[in-house]
Each structure stands twice: as structure tokens, then as C-alpha cells.
Amino acid sequence: MRILSLLLLLSLTLSTIKAQITIELEETTLTEREVAVGIQVPWEMLYGPDDHLWITEKRGRVLRMEPNSGVSETILNIENLVEADSEPGLLGMALHPDFENVPKVYLVYNYIEGFFNIKERLVSYDWDGTSLTNEVILLDDIPGGNIHNGARLLISRDDKILMTTGDIGNGGLSQDQLNINGKLLRINLDGSIPDDNPDPNSYIYSYGHRNSQGLAYGPHDLLYSSEHGAQSSDEFNIIEEDRNYGWPNVQGACNTNSEINFCNTFNVKEPLAEWSPCVAVNDLCYYDHPAIPEWQGSMLMAVLGGFAKLPRISVLKLSADGQSVESEEQYFKNYGRLRDICINPHTGAIYFATNGNSYPSSGPNKIIEYRNLAFSGVNTNETVVNDAIQIKSNPIIGDQLQFAVDPIFVNGQYHIVAYNGYLALSGSITNNPNMQLNCTALSAGSYFIRVINDGKVSTKSFVVAR
Ligand SMILES: [Ca+2]
Ligand SMILES: [Ca+2]
Known part of the structure; x- marks a missing residue:
């Protein structure tokens, strides 16, 4: 009986390992x-x-x-x-x-x-x-x-x-x-x-x-x-x-x-x-x-x-x-x-x-x-906050990107990521929940803002149309 339990445990462990193939960088x-x-x-x-x-x-x-x-x-x-x-x-x-x-x-x-x-x-x-x-x-x-x-x-x-x-x-x-x-x-x-x-x-x-x-x-x-x-x-x-x-x-x-x-x-x-x-x-x-x-x-x-x-x-x-x-x-x-x-x-x-x-x-x-599960909130204490970002005049036509964040993100970080995955802009949210960025570097296309502060994270999509 004990051997059977051990075998069962072993097979469970093996199936867990099989389900979670990982590579280490x-x-x-x-x-x-x-x-x-x-x-x-x-x-x-x-x-x-x-x-x-x-x-x-x-x-x-x-x-x-x-x-x-x-x-x-x-x-x-x-x-x-x-x-x-x-x-x-x-x-x-x-x-x-x-x-x-x-x-x-x-x-x-x-x-x-x-x-x-x-x-x-x-x-x-x-x-x-x-x-x-x-x-x-x-x-x-x-x-x-x-x-x-x-x-x-x-x-x-x-x-x-x-x-x-x-x-x-x-x-x-x-x-x-x-x-x-x-x-x-x-x-x-x-x-x-x-x-x-x-x-x-x-x-x-x-x-x-x-x-x-x-x-x-x-x-x-x-x-x-x-x-x-x-x-x-x-x-x-x-x-x-x-x-x-x-x-x-x-x-x-x-x-x-x-x-x-x-x-x-x-x-x-x-x-x-x-x-x-x-x-x-x-x-x-x-x-x-x-x-x-x-x-x-x-x-x-x-x-x-x-x-x-x-x-x-x-x-x-x-x-x-x-x-x-x-x-x-x-x-x-x-x-x-x-x-x-x-x-x-x-x-x-x-x-x-x-x-x-x-x-x-x-x-x-x-x-x-x-x-990377550790980045996306899984297995960490990161909490996703919904509706915490507002974007003014979406789609963006001019060279200014204006957005407001919930005050809990003040003193946090923002990342602006293009939909093909590259990081287009990033920086700090200092003292003021109303942000205004020069976005002339962003070509036409779809992007999202990801803000993070103190274990909380929120995202919002937007479009640059030129
Ligand atoms: Ca050649
Ligand atoms: Ca040659």
C-alpha cells in the first residue's frame, strides 16, 4: 500500500513536471x-x-x-x-x-x-x-x-x-x-x-x-x-x-x-x-x-x-x-x-x-x-486594477498624449507598448495623476499604457492615427 502511494505520488509529480516545461535565463x-x-x-x-x-x-x-x-x-x-x-x-x-x-x-x-x-x-x-x-x-x-x-x-x-x-x-x-x-x-x-x-x-x-x-x-x-x-x-x-x-x-x-x-x-x-x-x-x-x-x-x-x-x-x-x-x-x-x-x-x-x-x-x-509568469502578475502579489487609466482624445491625432491615472498610481511607472510588442516610451508618474507626453516618436498604430505602482497594475489600449 505504501509503495502504491509512493508510485501514485511519483506519477503525480511527473505529470506536474511534464505540464510545466520551463527554461531558465x-x-x-x-x-x-x-x-x-x-x-x-x-x-x-x-x-x-x-x-x-x-x-x-x-x-x-x-x-x-x-x-x-x-x-x-x-x-x-x-x-x-x-x-x-x-x-x-x-x-x-x-x-x-x-x-x-x-x-x-x-x-x-x-x-x-x-x-x-x-x-x-x-x-x-x-x-x-x-x-x-x-x-x-x-x-x-x-x-x-x-x-x-x-x-x-x-x-x-x-x-x-x-x-x-x-x-x-x-x-x-x-x-x-x-x-x-x-x-x-x-x-x-x-x-x-x-x-x-x-x-x-x-x-x-x-x-x-x-x-x-x-x-x-x-x-x-x-x-x-x-x-x-x-x-x-x-x-x-x-x-x-x-x-x-x-x-x-x-x-x-x-x-x-x-x-x-x-x-x-x-x-x-x-x-x-x-x-x-x-x-x-x-x-x-x-x-x-x-x-x-x-x-x-x-x-x-x-x-x-x-x-x-x-x-x-x-x-x-x-x-x-x-x-x-x-x-x-x-x-x-x-x-x-x-x-x-x-x-x-x-x-x-x-x-x-x-x-x-x-x-x-x-x-x-x-x-x-x-x-515569464513572474512578470504578468501570476505567482506574485501584483493586483490588476480595472478602469484606472483615462486617455483623452483617443485615437491620438496630434503630437500630445494626455492621460489621467487613478491617484494610487502617482509616483509609479508607466510603459507604453506597441501592439507588436516593442516598448515605445516609459517613465515615471510624478506627483500628478494627469500626464501629458510628447508622442511624436509613436508612429500610427495600436498601443497600450501599462502603469504600475506598489504592487498594483493597470492597462489601457489606445490608437495613434496620423
Ligand atoms: Ca545579400
Ligand atoms: Ca560572400
């Missing part, structure tokens, strides 16, 4: 939670200002998932439109920067035209609170291929759509200024060409790319991209307007005789870091949230594994000026291929999407969360 413990399983190859995953995860499934669906329960609804099914064999599919997604007032969703997918001619298009849909409706084609007839279709989307700080295109297996296209493959495109939200593009008659913003599938802003509003190399030289770049990134003449750094010649002639921008053999670098997300201090100021990069078979999340610690990578730490190597990552702006938790152990994904594909 220097001072922070991150706890795993399986949010959802069975996604049919998640490609893009965003944390929306509606506090839901927005996920594209490569086969042609968009899911909207409640991140605590993992319950999701299919809000768009265009499997009949989407070509999803091999690398093509429903791929990139971005939400309008003022989503609460302009609930538009931008998507990129591949389709078949004529006799198995693969194409790619950029479209917008309207979110009506239940589903995505009213497809509008913004950019059509982009040449696609069985491989290298780019398709990562990001809305720029000045409200343009940034879209990567791949070389579709034909490297010569990347240096051809008359072809939009192998490029980073800059597009107005209505699909027209911005008149301040390098060439006002072209969507092309930068060129010489092979197949870039990671785009994110980092410190000082620098724009970063990841890019798949051929067999070697996966790249991590800073994107500058009208610059040449070398492909197919240059792979990675300019370090062979022919590369050095080409780089000098065509002013090639070299990567900050490169990986050989290729590890298949993918989604990027800048981490500057106070929840995980060890990772602040780092770019998180989802890595599929590639030839090297080394899937992981790479934490790329950036220098203070953002111009170099100081170190790389690797985490989460035992989940198979990792395609995408996003950040919960409230808790600082990260979510990553797994893509199985083999291409294009045998599954099971999961959404996994890692969170």
Missing part, C-alpha cells in the same frame, strides 16, 4: 504552454489589437485565435483560389495600422493562371467582426514559382505596405530593375506606387534579394530582414532605400574577389550576420519588452533548420546603435521547424508556430507560448 524563468495544435501549416502569425492571434494557414485559411484558450475560428477560407503545393500558398499577412478604425487585412497568396502558371497577388479584405469579406486586389500578376515566393508583409512606419518577393528560382531577376521579383516592394495602402519611391514609377524599394521571408523594425526605426541563402550564406540585413543586396552575384559578405568587384561597382549592402550551411532563417520580431530583460534590445528570429537541421529561435542581441549583432543565443531547438513568432504586448510572452520536422510539414503543427 540568467534571472528569468520562462514557462511553456501549448496554445493550440493541428494548424494546417501556420505561415504568418500576428498579435492583433483585438488581443487575438491572427494566423494564415498555407492551404488557404485565416484563423483568429483567442490566445488563452487556443480556441480559433476560421474567418477566411480561400482554398479554392490558393495554389498550395510545394512552397506556394496563402503566406504573408498584415493588419491596417489603425485596425480599430480601419479594419483591413492585407494578404499575399499564390494562384494558378492558365496552364499551371503560378502567380502571386497582394489583396486586402475587410474584417466585419465575424469574417473577412470583400477581396480587393492591390497588386496582381506577380510571377510566382514552385520555390522562392517571398511574401512577407509589414506596414511601414509611414503607412506603406512593404512586401518581399522571391526570385522564383531565377536569380537573374533579382538584379533586373524592370522585374519585381527578388525585391522588397513599397506600396501604398490602396495598391498604387508611392510617389516618393526611389523610382516613382516602380514599386521597387531595394533589390538583389533571393528570398526574404522576415521583416521587422528594430531600434531607431531601422528596418531588418532575413533572407534565405542558396546552400550557404543565409542573411540578416538592414534594409536601406534603393540599395543592392547582391544576389545572385554576392552571397553573404563581399569576401571573394568577384564579390568584392561587384560590391564596389554596385554599392552592395552587406549583411550584419550570415549562416552557413543555411539554417533557413524566417520570421523576425523585435523584443524590447520588460517581461524578459535578458532579451531586451534583441531581434528574435524563427529558424526552420535548413540543410544544417538546426531549428530554433535565435535571439540576436543588437548593439545600441542597431548596426551590428553582438551575440546569438539559441532556444527551443526541440520543436521541429519554427516558422513564425510574435509577442503578447501585455505579458511580454512569445508565441511561436511549429511546422513539423520535415518540409512542407508532416505536423503536428502547434502554437507554443513561453511566458
Whole structure:
């Protein structure tokens, strides 16, 4: 009987341990939670200002998932439109920067035209609170291929759509200024060409790319991209307007005789870091949230594994000026291929999407969360106070952000966090519950204020519309 009790206790203990997988950073413990399983190859995953995860499934669906329960609804099914064999599919997604007032969703997918001619298009849909409706084609007839279709989307700080295109297996296209493959495109939200593009008659913003599938802003509003190399030289770049990134003449750094010649002639921008053999670098997300201090100021990069078979999340610690990578730490190597990552702006938790152990994904594909429970109020004495922050004139149009806090937060701290997770502003609440901040540094988009004082915490969302 005593042995039975011991065995029962042991099995209970083991099951408790299994339920609480953790990793230890220097001072922070991150706890795993399986949010959802069975996604049919998640490609893009965003944390929306509606506090839901927005996920594209490569086969042609968009899911909207409640991140605590993992319950999701299919809000768009265009499997009949989407070509999803091999690398093509429903791929990139971005939400309008003022989503609460302009609930538009931008998507990129591949389709078949004529006799198995693969194409790619950029479209917008309207979110009506239940589903995505009213497809509008913004950019059509982009040449696609069985491989290298780019398709990562990001809305720029000045409200343009940034879209990567791949070389579709034909490297010569990347240096051809008359072809939009192998490029980073800059597009107005209505699909027209911005008149301040390098060439006002072209969507092309930068060129010489092979197949870039990671785009994110980092410190000082620098724009970063990841890019798949051929067999070697996966790249991590800073994107500058009208610059040449070398492909197919240059792979990675300019370090062979022919590369050095080409780089000098065509002013090639070299990567900050490169990986050989290729590890298949993918989604990027800048981490500057106070929840995980060890990772602040780092770019998180989802890595599929590639030839090297080394899937992981790479934490790329950036220098203070953002111009170099100081170190790389690797985490989460035992989940198979990792395609995408996003950040919960409230808790600082990260979510990553797994893509199985083999291409294009045998599954099971999961959404996994890692969170510092000590930050978010769990296991601490932090008390959440509701309705303790008032924001004047939300959405914010001018350059002043005015908010009032309950007097219990006077002498506390405030953090203003963007909905993609980066810490935009922070400071002290001194003596006066009425705060007025210069917010010219905040670009259009969704944010929230988090105030904390003496074990009490409160948050409030707002929008900057410019
Ligand atoms: Ca390059
Ligand atoms: Ca090289």
C-alpha cells in the first residue's frame, strides 16, 4: 500500500513536471504552454489589437485565435483560389495600422493562371467582426514559382505596405530593375506606387534579394530582414532605400574577389550576420519588452533548420546603435521547424508556430507560448486594477498624449507598448495623476499604457492615427 502511494505520488509529480516545461535565463524563468495544435501549416502569425492571434494557414485559411484558450475560428477560407503545393500558398499577412478604425487585412497568396502558371497577388479584405469579406486586389500578376515566393508583409512606419518577393528560382531577376521579383516592394495602402519611391514609377524599394521571408523594425526605426541563402550564406540585413543586396552575384559578405568587384561597382549592402550551411532563417520580431530583460534590445528570429537541421529561435542581441549583432543565443531547438513568432504586448510572452520536422510539414503543427509568469502578475502579489487609466482624445491625432491615472498610481511607472510588442516610451508618474507626453516618436498604430505602482497594475489600449 505504501509503495502504491509512493508510485501514485511519483506519477503525480511527473505529470506536474511534464505540464510545466520551463527554461531558465540568467534571472528569468520562462514557462511553456501549448496554445493550440493541428494548424494546417501556420505561415504568418500576428498579435492583433483585438488581443487575438491572427494566423494564415498555407492551404488557404485565416484563423483568429483567442490566445488563452487556443480556441480559433476560421474567418477566411480561400482554398479554392490558393495554389498550395510545394512552397506556394496563402503566406504573408498584415493588419491596417489603425485596425480599430480601419479594419483591413492585407494578404499575399499564390494562384494558378492558365496552364499551371503560378502567380502571386497582394489583396486586402475587410474584417466585419465575424469574417473577412470583400477581396480587393492591390497588386496582381506577380510571377510566382514552385520555390522562392517571398511574401512577407509589414506596414511601414509611414503607412506603406512593404512586401518581399522571391526570385522564383531565377536569380537573374533579382538584379533586373524592370522585374519585381527578388525585391522588397513599397506600396501604398490602396495598391498604387508611392510617389516618393526611389523610382516613382516602380514599386521597387531595394533589390538583389533571393528570398526574404522576415521583416521587422528594430531600434531607431531601422528596418531588418532575413533572407534565405542558396546552400550557404543565409542573411540578416538592414534594409536601406534603393540599395543592392547582391544576389545572385554576392552571397553573404563581399569576401571573394568577384564579390568584392561587384560590391564596389554596385554599392552592395552587406549583411550584419550570415549562416552557413543555411539554417533557413524566417520570421523576425523585435523584443524590447520588460517581461524578459535578458532579451531586451534583441531581434528574435524563427529558424526552420535548413540543410544544417538546426531549428530554433535565435535571439540576436543588437548593439545600441542597431548596426551590428553582438551575440546569438539559441532556444527551443526541440520543436521541429519554427516558422513564425510574435509577442503578447501585455505579458511580454512569445508565441511561436511549429511546422513539423520535415518540409512542407508532416505536423503536428502547434502554437507554443513561453511566458515569464513572474512578470504578468501570476505567482506574485501584483493586483490588476480595472478602469484606472483615462486617455483623452483617443485615437491620438496630434503630437500630445494626455492621460489621467487613478491617484494610487502617482509616483509609479508607466510603459507604453506597441501592439507588436516593442516598448515605445516609459517613465515615471510624478506627483500628478494627469500626464501629458510628447508622442511624436509613436508612429500610427495600436498601443497600450501599462502603469504600475506598489504592487498594483493597470492597462489601457489606445490608437495613434496620423
Ligand atoms: Ca545579400
Ligand atoms: Ca560572400
